[in-house]
Amino acid sequence: DQQVKQNSPSLSVQEGRISxxxxxxxxxxxxxxxxxxxxxxxxPTFLISISSIKDKNEDGRxxxxxxxSAKHLSLHIVPSQPxxxxxxxxxxxxxxxxxxxxxxxxxxxxx
Amino acid sequence: xxxxxxxxxxxxxxxxxxxSLKCEQHMGHRAMYWYKQKAKKPPELMFVYSYEKLSINExxxxxxxxxxxxxSLLNLHLHALQPEDSxxxxxxxxxxxxxxxxEQFFGPGTRLTVL
Numbered sequence: 627d628q629q630v631k632q633n634s635p636s637l638s639v640q641e642g643r644i645s646x647x648x649x650x651x652x653x654x655x656x657x658x659x660x661x662x663x664x665x666x667x668x669x670p671t672f673l674i675s676i677s678s679i680k681d682k683n684e685d686g687r688x689x690x691x692x693x694x695s696a697k698h699l700s701l702h703i704v705p706s707q708p709x710x711x712x713x714x715x716x717x718x719x720x721x722x723x724x725x726x727x728x729x730x731x732x733x734x735x736x737x
Numbered sequence: 738x739x740x741x742x743x744x745x746x747x748x749x750x751x752x753x754x755x756x757s758l759k760c761e762q763h764m765g766h767r768a769m770y771w772y773k774q775k776a777k778k779p780p781e782l783m784f785v786y787s788y789e790k791l792s793i794n795e796x797x798x799x800x801x802x803x804x805x806x807x808x809s810l811l812n813l814h815l816h817a818l819q820p821e822d823s824x825x826x827x828x829x830x831x832x833x834x835x836x837x838x839x840e841q842f843f844g845p846g847t848r849l850t851v852l
Contacts, residue, residue, distance in 0.1 A: 630779070658838045669741070669827055669843030670780070677838075715779065722835045723768060724793060727779035 760828030
C-alpha cells in the first residue's frame, strides 16, 4: 500500500495563474518532505523541501505548505509558466534519508 | 560538476545476459541510491550506499547486484533478469550519509528492456 499518494494524475493551468499540486501521506512518522520536478527523458530535479517543524517554506515562485494534522502537503507555483510543465513528485521520509515517492502529477501550463 | 551521470541511456538484454549499469557523481556526495521506476508508478528504492557501504537493500532479488567501487561510482550488475524487470533505473546521490536528511540528486536514468 502506497504511503504517499498524489491523487490527481494531471492538472492543467493557464499561464500566470496559480498551480496547486497536492500530496497526502499515511505514515505519521514522516517528518521531512521533498518536491521534485521531472521532464521527459531526465531524472527528477529537486525543487523544495519542508521539515515537519515548519508549516510553510518558500523559494521564489514555489511554496510548500504542510498540514500535519491532515497529513497533507501542497506545492503552490505562482505565477505558473509554460516551462513549469512537467511531472511533479512529492516524497516523504521517516528515518534517515530513505524516501517514499508519490506517483506524480503531470502539470500542463497553457500559454 | 553538479550532476549525476548514468550509462548507458538505453539497454536491451536477453534473460541469459549479464550487463551492468553505471552511475557517477563528482560532487563529493556520501550516499548513493538505486531506484527502479515502472511506467506511471513512483520510483521505488532498491539499494543505498552510505560512505561506500551497503546500508539498505530493499529485499531486492539477487539477480540485481550493486557495487560501490569508490565514493564517486555506483554500479548495478544484472544477471538472469526477467521481462518484468524492464523499467527505468534511476541513480541518485545526496551530500551527507544516510543518517542525515537532505535532498537527493538524480541522474537521467537507464531505460532497461529485458526480452
